[in-house]
Amino acid sequence: MLTKRIIACLDVAAGRVVKGVQFQQLRDAGDPAELAAAHSEAGADEVVLLDVAATHEERAILIETVRKTAWQLFIPFTVGGGIRSLDDAMAVFDAGADKISVNSAALADPSLITCIAERYGSQAVIVAIDAKRIAGETRFEAYVTGGRKPTGRDAVAWAREATQRGAGEILLTSMDRDGTNAGFDCELTRAVSDAVSIPVIASGGGGDTQSFVEVFQRGRADAALAASIFHFGLRRLGDLKQELQCAGIPMRWPC
Numbered sequence: 001m002l003t004k005r006i007i008a009c010l011d012v013a014a015g016r017v018v019k020g021v022q023f024q025q026l027r028d029a030g031d032p033a034e035l036a037a038a039h040s041e042a043g044a045d046e047v048v049l050l051d052v053a054a055t056h057e058e059r060a061i062l063i064e065t066v067r068k069t070a071w072q073l074f075i076p077f078t079v080g081g082g083i084r085s086l087d088d089a090m091a092v093f094d095a096g097a098d099k100i101s102v103n104s105a106a107l108a109d110p111s112l113i114t115c116i117a118e119r120y121g122s123q124a125v126i127v128a129i130d131a132k133r134i135a136g137e138t139r140f141e142a143y144v145t146g147g148r149k150p151t152g153r154d155a156v157a158w159a160r161e162a163t164q165r166g167a168g169e170i171l172l173t174s175m176d177r178d179g180t181n182a183g184f185d186c187e188l189t190r191a192v193s194d195a196v197s198i199p200v201i202a203s204g205g206g207g208d209t210q211s212f213v214e215v216f217q218r219g220r221a222d223a224a225l226a227a228s229i230f231h232f233g234l235r236r237l238g239d240l241k242q243e244l245q246c247a248g249i250p251m252r253w254p255c
Contacts, residue, residue, distance in 0.1 A: 051081030070096025177205030
């Protein structure tokens with residue numbers, strides 16, 4: 001069985017790491033470079049930095065923040081937020097990112113996925129999908145602009161199209177569970193995992209060890225991403241990996 005990954009996420013606004021609940025009520029969590037180094041030392045398999053305000057503010061990502069954070073890391077580093085073109089992606093890669101994440105711009109122009117994948121390889125392109133359950137239904141709608149705008153697009157269908165266009169991974173965030181520590185949305189994760197042939201990173205709701213076990217088993221996730229439980233000391237990353245290993249979930253070293 002392939003090992004599963006635990007990914008630490010840094011949501012950044014104005015150069016600081018922030019975290020809220022369901023994309024609202026953001027509070028400061030610290031310096032991106034310092035937190036990235038701490039999570040790496042604690043055993044994170046990868047780090048993701050998302051400039052959550054770049055698209056809404058119609059500006060480029062904060063390249064200096066990316067550069068300073070990349071300098072601290074010797075594990076895979078993904079960067080997203082405000083990447084609208086191949087030139088934007090090139091600047092982020094030049095600043096030290098190993099992968100880029102696209103969301104709003106990819107939905108607006110899906111050919112962007114193919115363009116970046118052809119230049120850097122599909123393994124370097126993650127398509128992020130912020131999905132919210134449609135009330136009274138078993139379907140999920142994709143949102144853009146940091147979860148501010150509904151698109152009318154079915155999240156599972158969009159994941160399938162993104163895969164066909166060259167995405168190497170899907171970063172799937174449940175807006176309903178984001179920041180709640182109530183457990184991942186395994187139904188959403190399973191639906192996307194079953195629909196695509198590329199790795200799916202589950203995000204939104206990570207809390208106790210059992211929630212991670214369930215998203216790997218029932219949700220069929222290839223990786224699980226969390227933020228607040230690591231930033232605010234609710235869980236020790238190394239302890240989580242050890243507990244998952246004991247629960248039969250194969251973990252990457254160290255654990």
